[in-house]
């Protein structure tokens with residue numbers, strides 16, 4: 411599917427400019443149909459758990475397809491924090507290897523899980539950004555033989571910096587550390603092939619560029635790491651057979667499902683399957699090229715208007731987000747919202763994010779409005 415056909419699936423573009431996928435992806439006709447199918451199934455069949463479980467499996471499969479993974483290596487969880495917790499508690503921290511290395515551009519919820527692991531003797535080190543940039547060399551300065559886990563976002567939520575994940579992962583592995591990638595701000599736009607990324611864990615939630623709804627996230631685990639771990643945070647969906655109903659038997663599924671816990675969010679699974687199905691009908695390289703082109707055009711235009719960039723100017727380091735500094739970001743965002751242009755303010759910055767459904771008209775509309783803003 412090309413960008414014009416893709417855009418047709420998102421009714422919001424009939425009257426609005428959606429540039430906030432970094433906060434919540436646009437609602438598609440497919441997700442609307444899927445959510446109403448969920449309600450219809452509930453209304454008509456009472457408690458159709460078999461069908462609902464199949465929908466969770468479909469979401470899991472669609473995500474696995476998107477990242478070129480085997481479905482067995484994907485766990486369905488409720489949010490990225492839960493996935494991060496499973497990773498932190500799967501790792502074997504020792505006195506000789508007590509450290510998690512992360513960055514100050516990490517999303518707080520993931521960083522907070524790393525900090526909470528300090529109760530187990532873990533030490534956390536933050537690689538600082540310089541003017542919104544973090545190079546692989548800066549990770550290299552901090553990662554040592556004492557590092558157990560290296561955490562790197564695929565794209566930072568704060569300014570859209572696209573991290574050199576593979577370079578960082580190689581350095582980490584040379585030091586004997588494992589690597590976790592929070593792909594939440596990239597998955598759906600930045601092509602992901604876990605066979606090439608060289609990470610050990612990958613986390614993504616469905617509600618942003620994956621075009622689903624809140625309530626579901628995915629954790630991919632390198633198969634060679636899965637079976638050695640019996641997660642302490644568990645529940646019946648982690649059992650070999652969740653429907654065996656044997657409260658005295660704590661067996662763990664023989665694959666990444668062992669990282670799951672309790673009943674998954676069924677409505678969110680319906681939305682995730684529908685959103686992912688649209689993405690899986692596109693070519694991920696086309697999606698990325700389209701978004702890159704729009705981001706470059708938007709960047710040029712906002713710089714010409716005199717805005718100062720927080721996102722990286724260099725396309726090699728830029729994700730799907732163009733971010734500009736604005737002391738009155740909430741005010742500016744409201745000004746744009748009144749014109750039905752949706753962006754995402756964060757602190758003193760405005761995040762404008764692009765997806766396959768955006769086009770040049772959206773870029774022109776937001777820059778026209780920005781040129782009229784007299785905040």
Ligand SMILES: Cc1ncc(COP(=O)(O)O)c(C=O)c1O
Pocket residue numbers: 488489490491492517519520563565566567592593594595615627
């Ligand atoms: C990079 C990143 N990770 C994680 C999250 C969300 O984490 P959780 O699913 O735990 O709410 C966000 C949400 O904004 C994000 O941008």
